[in-house]
Amino acid sequence: MTLFFPDHSLAQxxxxxxxxxxxxxxxxxxxxxxxxxxxxxxxPGGAAVFCGxxxxxxxxxxxxxxxxxxxxxxxxxxxxxxxxxxATRVRLCRFADASVQPLLDERGYTVQDSMxxxxxxxxxxxxxxxxxxxxxxxxxxxxxxxxxxxxxxxGGDWAEPDGITFMVIRSALKAGTHLFLAWYxxxxxxxxxxxxxxxxxxxxxxxxxxxxxxxxxxxxxVRARLAAAREAGCKIAVVQxxxxxxxxxxxxxxxxxxxxxxxTIVSS
Numbered sequence: 001m002t003l004f005f006p007d008h009s010l011a012q013x014x015x016x017x018x019x020x021x022x023x024x025x026x027x028x029x030x031x032x033x034x035x036x037x038x039x040x041x042x043x044p045g046g047a048a049v050f051c052g053x054x055x056x057x058x059x060x061x062x063x064x065x066x067x068x069x070x071x072x073x074x075x076x077x078x079x080x081x082x083x084x085x086x087a088t089r090v091r092l093c094r095f096a097d098a099s100v101q102p103l104l105d106e107r108g109y110t111v112q113d114s115m116x117x118x119x120x121x122x123x124x125x126x127x128x129x130x131x132x133x134x135x136x137x138x139x140x141x142x143x144x145x146x147x148x149x150x151x152x153x154x155g156g157d158w159a160e161p162d163g164i165t166f167m168v169i170r171s172a173l174k175a176g177t178h179l180f181l182a183w184y185x186x187x188x189x190x191x192x193x194x195x196x197x198x199x200x201x202x203x204x205x206x207x208x209x210x211x212x213x214x215x216x217x218x219x220x221x222v223r224a225r226l227a228a229a230r231e232a233g234c235k236i237a238v239v240q241x242x243x244x245x246x247x248x249x250x251x252x253x254x255x256x257x258x259x260x261x262x263x264t265i266v267s268s
Contacts, residue, residue, distance in 0.1 A: 006119070006259040011095035012045065012065045014117065014238055014259075017200045018091065019046035019061035024174045026051050029160075032169070036160045041080055044069075048077045050084050052160030057170075059089040059264065064096030074103055078267065088267040094260050108268035115240045115264075116248070118256035122201070122230045122237055130223050132182075132216055137224050140179040140191070145172035148181055148188045152207055171205045176232075179205070180224050182217050190217040194225040201229030203239040206247070222254045 022040070026049050029038040040049040046062015060077055063069060081088045090109065092100065140148060149155075149167045159166035171179040171193035182190040192206035203225050208217045229237055239256055241248050 006095075008065075008095045010119075011093055011260060012062075013198075013200065013236075014119075015062045015065050015091075015093050015262075016046060017197055017202060017238070019049075020197055021174065021195055021202065022049040022051070022057045022059070022061055023047045025049075025057055025169055028169050028173050033161045033165070037084065038160075041077075043073065043077065048080050050081065050086070051166075053084070053086045054157060055159045055166065057159075058086060059091050061091050063090055063092065064100035065093060068097050068099040069103060070099075071103065074107070081267075090265045092263050092265050094262070104265055109265045110268065112264040112266045114243060115262050116243055117259045117262060118239050118241065118248075118251050119259045120237050120254070120256045122226060122234055124230055130216075130220055132220055134184055135189075135217070135220065136183045137180055137220065138183070140172055140181045140188075142168055142172050144181060144188065145179045148179070148191050151188060151209065152191070167205065178228065180221050180228075182208075182221060184212065190221060192218075192221040192225055194228060196229060196232045196234060199234050199236065201225070201232070201234040201237045203237060218250050219254065222250070226254075 026038040026040045029036055029051055036052050038051045040047045043060070043063065045064070045066030046060070048060045049057055051057045078088050089112070090104065145168045146164060149164045154163045154167050156163045171177060174195060176197050177193060177195040179191055179193045181188040189212040190208035193204050195202045195204065203222065206218060206221065226237055237256070239251050241251055
């Protein structure tokens with residue numbers, strides 16, 4: 001497996017993937033739930049996305065990844081969010097152009113949180129998917145995805161139109177995106193999604209019901225998703241975790257290595 005030495009070119013590809021993912025989510029959300037007014041605008045290197053005031057996806061992606069950012073460009077982005085009655089949230093990559101941070105600083109933006117980005121290469125000759133006794137793995141239908149997220153207690157008003165619908169769109173309805181479920185005695189007990197776009201596979205939404213943890217289900221679903229990514233011709237897999245999260249250990253054991261950190265910076 002190849003070691004990564006992240007540079008601007010690679011980071012630009014990965015940040016564009018995030019922009020595509022969130023913009024595609026907004027496109028589907030506004031088709032299914034026009035009352036949420038989900039929308040996005042393109043910016044150089046990415047997109048400014050709105051999926052609702054509560055949505056974690058309402059943010060700017062790829063800012064500064066295609067070169068210097070002017071005050072006028074940031075004005076346009078801020079107007080997009082101001083029209084929708086919400087603050088401007090910027091996902092800022094450390095490989096962004098040097099013009100971005102001073103521009104945000106002078107307007108009073110502050111750091112809200114951060115995420116670690118992990119990468120690994122995908123080799124066609126790597127290990128095949130593993131198996132566990134009594135467990136079957138398959139790609140979920142949208143209906144099965146909804147059942148899973150209900151069992152996972154993903155509901156609530158933390159996203160729009162609600163948490164479960166948000167997760168179904170994010171994990172099972174976007175183009176190139178599939179939710180893998182591990183089933184035991186006819187019930188889903190673990191899940192994890194993969195979204196594939198332009199040679200990059202992003203792993204996300206992994207969880208296991210408490211009673212079934214420490215049984216290898218996380219590794220099982222990681223391997224299943226990586227196998228699907230290889231079959232789709234992907235050369236790179238990416239996963240993101242919160243700093244210090246327990247999942248970081250699982251990610252490293254799956255062969256991922258730390259690439260860089262992104263911060264969410266919010267207007268005052």
